Amino acid sequence: MGERANRSFRHTARGVRRSLPSAEPRVSVLVPAWNAGATVRVCLESVRRQVFTDWECVVVDDGSSDKTATLVREVMSHDARVRLISRPHHGLVPALNEGLGHCRAPLIARMDADDVMHRLRLGAQMAALDHDPRLAAVGCHARIFPRTTMSPRLREYEAWLNSMQSADDVTREAFVECPVAHPTLMMRRDMARLGYVDQQWPEDYDLILRALASGLHIGMVPRRLLAWRARADSWSRTSAAYDVERFAACKAHYLAHGFLAGTESFVLWGYGATGRMLRKALASHGKTPSHIVEVKRSRVGQRIHGAPVIPVAALAALGDHRIVVSVARLGPRSEIRNALASMGFVEGQDFVCAA
Numbered sequence: 001m002g003e004r005a006n007r008s009f010r011h012t013a014r015g016v017r018r019s020l021p022s023a024e025p026r027v028s029v030l031v032p033a034w035n036a037g038a039t040v041r042v043c044l045e046s047v048r049r050q051v052f053t054d055w056e057c058v059v060v061d062d063g064s065s066d067k068t069a070t071l072v073r074e075v076m077s078h079d080a081r082v083r084l085i086s087r088p089h090h091g092l093v094p095a096l097n098e099g100l101g102h103c104r105a106p107l108i109a110r111m112d113a114d115d116v117m118h119r120l121r122l123g124a125q126m127a128a129l130d131h132d133p134r135l136a137a138v139g140c141h142a143r144i145f146p147r148t149t150m151s152p153r154l155r156e157y158e159a160w161l162n163s164m165q166s167a168d169d170v171t172r173e174a175f176v177e178c179p180v181a182h183p184t185l186m187m188r189r190d191m192a193r194l195g196y197v198d199q200q201w202p203e204d205y206d207l208i209l210r211a212l213a214s215g216l217h218i219g220m221v222p223r224r225l226l227a228w229r230a231r232a233d234s235w236s237r238t239s240a241a242y243d244v245e246r247f248a249a250c251k252a253h254y255l256a257h258g259f260l261a262g263t264e265s266f267v268l269w270g271y272g273a274t275g276r277m278l279r280k281a282l283a284s285h286g287k288t289p290s291h292i293v294e295v296k297r298s299r300v301g302q303r304i305h306g307a308p309v310i311p312v313a314a315l316a317a318l319g320d321h322r323i324v325v326s327v328a329r330l331g332p333r334s335e336i337r338n339a340l341a342s343m344g345f346v347e348g349q350d351f352v353c354a355a
Helices: 003-015 040-048 068-078 092-102 121-131 152-161 167-172 203-213 244-256 273-283 312-318 330-342
Strands: 027-033 055-062 082-087 107-110 135-145 186-188 217-229 265-269 288-293 307-310 323-325 351-353
Touching: 027 040, 027 092, 027 121, 040 055, 040 068, 040 082, 055 068, 055 092, 068 082, 082 092, 092 203, 107 121, 121 135, 121 186, 121 217, 135 152, 167 203, 167 217, 203 217, 203 244, 244 273, 265 273, 273 288, 288 312, 323 330, 330 351
Parallel strands: 027 055, 027 107, 055 082, 135 217, 265 288, 265 323, 288 307, 323 351
Antiparallel strands: 107 186, 135 186
C-alpha cells in the first residue's frame, strides 16, 4: 500500500474512532478473507467510509498464513464495528456459511477482501430494499479494475453486467451468466438462510439461481457502487469450480428442475460451442433436444444426436415445445429474442436464453 493510502487510512481511523457497534445493526457486511494482507485494509477502509453508519463488518479469516488477521485487528482497534472470526482453512463456501452465522443484521451485504465499495453503497442498497419489500436482495453495478489488464472479454462482461437495471432484467438474464456480481449483493435474512452450497460449480451463481427458483426477486441499484478487482490468482480464476463446463452444469441443473421440469425434450436454438456444452449438460438430467434450430441452410435437414435440424420458420408448426436459446453473443441473442417475440413466444414461459 502506498503512503497516500496509509494517510487515508489514518485519517479515516481518526474520523470514526468513537464509532461503536449497535446491538442490532441494520446491515452486516460479510467479508471472507484468505491471505488478503495486500488488500484487506483498503477494503475495510472503504466500509468505514460509508455515509450510512449503522453497520457491522464480519471478517472471516479462513486460515490465512500472512498478516491478514493482524491487519484486521489493527482496524478493530480503531473501530469496534469490525469483527474478526478466525478459523482453519477450509475454503470459501464453509467460510461464507460460518460468516452468515455471525451476522446479526436483517440485511447482509457481501464484500470481497480485495474490493472497494463506494461510500454510498450500503445506504443506496438499503434504501432500495426499504422501497420495495418484494425484493429479497439487490445488486449494484461495478467497475472492474485495474483497467490496463482487462481483456476484451472482461470488458464485454462488465458492460453486460452493468446493463442490468431491474429485477426483470436479472430474472431474464439469469441463465446467460450470473447477472449479479457476488461482492455487490445485499440480501435480506430470508435469502441468506438459503446458505451457500458446494456443488463444485460457482457458489455465488448457485445462490442466485436457487433464490430465483424458490420464487425470490433480486433487484438492481443501477449505479457503480463497487470497484471489483480482477486478479489472475483469484478464486474465480483458479478454482475448477469456475471452469466454463461447471457454469454449464449449474445452468443445466436449474433449467432441468425449473423451466424444463415435466418434459424430457426441448427445442435447442444454437449449436455452436455454447449450445453443444449445454446440450451435454442437460443430457445428464435426461433432457434432450427434439429439434435444433439453425439459420444456416446447409445444415437444415441434418440430424444432430438424433434431433432434426430445422429452419426458424418451422418453429410455429412444432406446437407446445419449450425453447432454449443457447447463443453466446449479445447481438445475435437479441435478434433471436425479437424473432421469437414476433412469433408470439413469451420469454420465461415459452423460451429462455442460456448462453
